[in-house]
Amino acid sequence: MEQNVIDASGLLAISTRLQRLSDQIRKDGLLIYKAFGIDFQPKWFPVLYTLYKKSTMSVVSLSDEIGYAHPSTISLLKELEKEKLIRSKKDKVDTRKRLIELTEKGTTLLSAMEPVWEVIIKATADITNTQNNLMKAINEVEAGLKEKTFLQRAEVYIKK
Amino acid sequence: MEQNVIDASGLLAISTRLQRLSDQIRKDGLLIYKAFGIDFQPKWFPVLYTLYKKSTMSVVSLSDEIGYAHPSTISLLKELEKEKLIRSKKDKVDTRKRLIELTEKGTTLLSAMEPVWEVIIKATADITNTQNNLMKAINEVEAGLKEKTFLQRAEVYIKK
DNA sequence: CAAATATACGTAGTCAGCTACATATATCAC
DNA sequence: GTGATATATGTAGCTGACTACGTATATTTG
Numbered sequence: 001m002e003q004n005v006i007d008a009s010g011l012l013a014i015s016t017r018l019q020r021l022s023d024q025i026r027k028d029g030l031l032i033y034k035a036f037g038i039d040f041q042p043k044w045f046p047v048l049y050t051l052y053k054k055s056t057m058s059v060v061s062l063s064d065e066i067g068y069a070h071p072s073t074i075s076l077l078k079e080l081e082k083e084k085l086i087r088s089k090k091d092k093v094d095t096r097k098r099l100i101e102l103t104e105k106g107t108t109l110l111s112a113m114e115p116v117w118e119v120i121i122k123a124t125a126d127i128t129n130t131q132n133n134l135m136k137a138i139n140e141v142e143a144g145l146k147e148k149t150f151l152q153r154a155e156v157y158i159k160k
Numbered sequence: 161m162e163q164n165v166i167d168a169s170g171l172l173a174i175s176t177r178l179q180r181l182s183d184q185i186r187k188d189g190l191l192i193y194k195a196f197g198i199d200f201q202p203k204w205f206p207v208l209y210t211l212y213k214k215s216t217m218s219v220v221s222l223s224d225e226i227g228y229a230h231p232s233t234i235s236l237l238k239e240l241e242k243e244k245l246i247r248s249k250k251d252k253v254d255t256r257k258r259l260i261e262l263t264e265k266g267t268t269l270l271s272a273m274e275p276v277w278e279v280i281i282k283a284t285a286d287i288t289n290t291q292n293n294l295m296k297a298i299n300e301v302e303a304g305l306k307e308k309t310f311l312q313r314a315e316v317y318i319k320k
Numbered sequence: 321c322a323a324a325t326a327t328a329c330g331t332a333g334t335c336a337g338c339t340a341c342a343t344a345t346a347t348c349a350c
Numbered sequence: 351g352t353g354a355t356a357t358a359t360g361t362a363g364c365t366g367a368c369t370a371c372g373t374a375t376a377t378t379t380g
Binding site for chain 1: 172173174175176177178179180181182183184185186188189191192195196202205206209226227277278279280281282283284286287288290291292293294295296297298300301302304305309310311313314315316317318
């Protein structure tokens with residue numbers, strides 16, 4: 001355990017560690033979809049899954065829902081439109097808004113994916129069900145940060 | 161708790177969640193350095209800290225140590241060289257190798273940072289010491305993935 | 321109801337990592 | 351000691367998120 005310098009530095013490199021783990025999981029996620037012969041990219045998940053559950057949404061409300069900055073969502077939407085998985089139309093009441101929804105192709109794909117998700121959920125549960133549950137830890141940390149940022153917490157120690 | 165669709169989807173969006181948390185911590189990290197009036201970027205940490213602890217290393221061994229692909233390390237090294245925090249020289253025994261080390265400026269900076277790290281360690285401990293410890297969870301998950309990848313675990317459920 | 325402000329969407333460019341590929345030098349097998 | 355292979359470094363370009371900024375439409379305020 002903890003052979004290299006960075007691991008030994010522990011908390012200091014936490015951001016790096018999180019990113020590395022995120023990348024690794026994303027890449028394996030892609031492989032699982034491929035194993036099922038499904039043309040689906042992990043990065044599409046938040047947008048498509050939200051549309052699947054909530055049908056029609058505007059760009060900004062969708063972004064808020066998935067926790068992305070809206071330009072990130074827009075570039076995903078462009079990609080998904082090219083794949084013909086979603087389409088959009090103007091909101092007649094508020095013409096600034098663009099309402100996004102799944103196409104039939106999109107809905108079909110998402111339904112076909114349900115069994116894949118089950119596999120992913122099981123595999124992830126398998127991995128994260130260790131002494132310290134990763135998902136719960138993330139939730140707890142995010143909740144903590146919402147209450148008081150990292151910087152604010154550090155300031156307590158700086159100022160003394 | 162768990163108000164939006166993505167949070168409710170839990171495990172499926174784990175990669176996204178990890179990345180978001182990583183970004184957030186990195187940004188706050190930068191602010192902490194600024195609060196100390198130190199010109200230091202969080203992304204420099206792995207390279208500089210490793211050189212601080214191990215003095216001289218080649219590009220590839222440094223990359224292995226910090227867990228980066230070597231081109232990532234090279235671009236960091238370019239930046240650090242411009243900042244005059246590191247320098248490099250050819251290995252006389254194996255002329256393919258480029259040996260990297262901290263300059264005096266680099267060593268001075270790193271020494272000056274020790275108190276900042278202490279603050280960061282305390283603040284991070286503050287955040288991560290919840291019911292499920294994030295660092296421990298990451299360690300456990302990485303150890304688990306080393307043993308058996310995400311894909312291999314998923315295959316068990318696919319094949320049945 | 322006109323001016324100020326807020327909201328919705330879009331584009332451009334940044335960032336911190338990556339992969340793929342190229343080249344030079346070492347090492348190994350015979 | 352030469353040919354095949356492995357290792358060390360480097361360049362180019364990708365990725366998936368971001369911020370900054372601009373424009374158009376709604377909403378609020380005096």
